[in-house]
Amino acid sequence: MESRKVVINDTTLRDGEQTAGVAFNWEEKLAIASALAAAGVPEMEVGIPTMGPEEREIIGAIAALDLPSRLMVWGRMCEADLEAATGCGAHLVNLSIPVSDIQLRHKVGRDRDWAIATISRVVPRALATGMDVCVGAEDASRADPEFLLRVAETAQRAGARRIRFADTLGILDPIATFERIRRLVDAVDLEVEMHAHNDFGLATANTLVAIQAGASHVNTTVNGLGERAGNAALEETVMALHQLYQLPTGIDVSRFGAISELVAKASGRPVAPNKSIVGEAVFTHEAGIHVDGILKNVLNYQGVNPKDLGREHRLVLGKHSGTHGVIQRFRDLGIELTEIAAAQLLRRIRLHANQTKRAPSTAELMSFYRETAASEPIPALPGLPDALTIRNQP
Structure with missing residues (x-):
């Protein structure tokens, strides 16, 4: 053009x-x-x-x-x-x-x-x-x-x-x-x-x-x-x-x-969360492979620069997250996790996502951390692969 x-x-x-x-x-x-x-x-x-x-x-x-x-x-x-x-x-x-x-x-x-x-x-x-x-x-x-x-x-x-x-x-x-x-x-x-x-x-x-x-x-x-x-x-x-x-x-x-x-x-017409450009969720990432890519280089999964719009990428944890996303989220909270601890927490986060249909809050993440540290290993959800084997899959 x-x-x-x-x-x-x-x-x-x-x-x-x-x-x-x-x-x-x-x-x-x-x-x-x-x-x-x-x-x-x-x-x-x-x-x-x-x-x-x-x-x-x-x-x-x-x-x-x-x-x-x-x-x-x-x-x-x-x-x-x-x-x-x-x-x-x-x-x-x-x-x-x-x-x-x-x-x-x-x-x-x-x-x-x-x-x-x-x-x-x-x-x-x-x-x-x-x-x-x-x-x-x-x-x-x-x-x-x-x-x-x-x-x-x-x-x-x-x-x-x-x-x-x-x-x-x-x-x-x-x-x-x-x-x-x-x-x-x-x-x-x-x-x-x-x-x-x-x-x-x-x-x-x-x-x-x-x-x-x-x-x-x-x-x-x-x-x-x-x-x-x-x-x-x-x-x-x-x-x-x-x-x-x-x-x-x-x-x-x-x-x-x-x-x-x-x-x-x-x-009186609310904007859908996934509405392009202005939707609340259009710069939000959950899938493990996307979060891993964003953490390595933001250009891996950036078609629109959120900074141009006065916004930023947001990483959330849910059913499709991977351990890299869990480690980064807890690092933001001041907690360093091992891969094993991240995998345990990921199982708990996936259980939460299936039960509530939403991402966990900061308070819930801290609660999961305390629970996981004090409990036996959390079993994988029925029908889902083990967290360690799918941590960076979409």
Whole structure:
């Protein structure tokens, strides 16, 4: 991927809030917008003005913060939504219009000619408000490719700055995404923005491939919030751009943990422990061969550097641990173990893991140490090999 800057347009405050059951209050929206801006997110889609006076007031309050990020608002490609968006303090307006035949016919009861005429009429009126215009091509992934190019060419002639390719149902795979975006990039002189949904778990992958195909802007949400299965996650997209492709975004990834926690609390949607980048357990190691490798050289099992995120690797003891992990954990507690003592303790730790389904606490480890020192050897669990023979196996 050539060296260039990709612009992240985070839509946590719009599409993220459209997650079923999620509603951010005034204070939460201001806090999220401020946190994203402080992290260096260059653009944010912050709301839907046509929802009513309260929504417009909140958008105005975000604008009044005078954040360094450019603000976008969302509306349908019609005069009423444009009027609602005018005067909110946004720099850009995304005006969305269906471009697939199924949505044209069965959602708005219109045809392709209506879509072209509407774009030609509304975009110049939007430009007259002083906002830049993004034409949101809704359901672009199911649109006829030739018609989509006609939509893009019409948007360009009308004066739009950007076109948003929306994979509204999340049905594309990376190969199809590359082909669609590359064709669009080659056809028009517009900024091309990718809006990916995660219905098949491909939103982040499709977003990254869209950038490879030439997309200049991409939509993300914190923790992957959004309609149905959500959108491409901010933290995944940015970390992949930085570490896999060495593409700068200007975003401070060390703030992702705090932003993720803020959005999780505000949305009522807790983050899964194994959620990539921001999950509590993603830098936690238990398996013996992994712990042994980490202790020898952290690069043996490090794809993402936790220090970049203000975090560290964490070693825990459990059913799959080996004696090297036990020795290191007790060394951290100020106790040096022999291999034999470590093997005895490992049997006790495995028994605990099978019974409780969790790692032992420090107090429990000390209790096991005292028990083991004062007792007969602990037999291996039924059906499990002896600890000494599997100490460094996965």
